[in-house]
Amino acid sequence: MKVLYFAWLRERIGTGSEExxxxxxxxxxxxxxxxxxxxxxxxxxxxxxAVRVAVDQTMTDIDASLTGAGEVAFFPPMTGG
Known part of the structure; x- marks a missing residue:
């Protein structure tokens, strides 16, 4: 499964994506x-x-199923500005 990390999550983990x-x-x-x-x-x-998640590019929550999923993305909440 491809896992993507954005913003400060990427900085803390040290990579933007991994299998x-x-x-x-x-x-x-x-x-x-x-x-x-x-x-x-x-x-x-x-x-x-402080973390949002998307499964196969669809926003979801922490309890979402990964059955059949190919990608999970983690990112901080979006802010306006």
Whole structure:
């Protein structure tokens, strides 16, 4: 599965994208797998209220299913300006 990271998430994790082999069935399970890998993931996902997620380019929530998904993107909330 392709996982994309944007803005400060990309900075904390150290990459903008990666291919991840996962058994996760939901976004929450994917986040749990990633955070258990290394401290940089744990730091990036420490406050999930500050993280938005899209599955296959459709905005969704942390409990969304990953069944059949090819891409997950994580990014901070958008702000106007």
């Amino acid at each position: 991840v082999e996962t058994n996760a069935s939901t976004v929450a399970e994917l986040v749990a797998e990633l955070t258990s890998r290394e401290d940089r993931y744990a730091a990036a996902f420490a406050d999930m209220s």
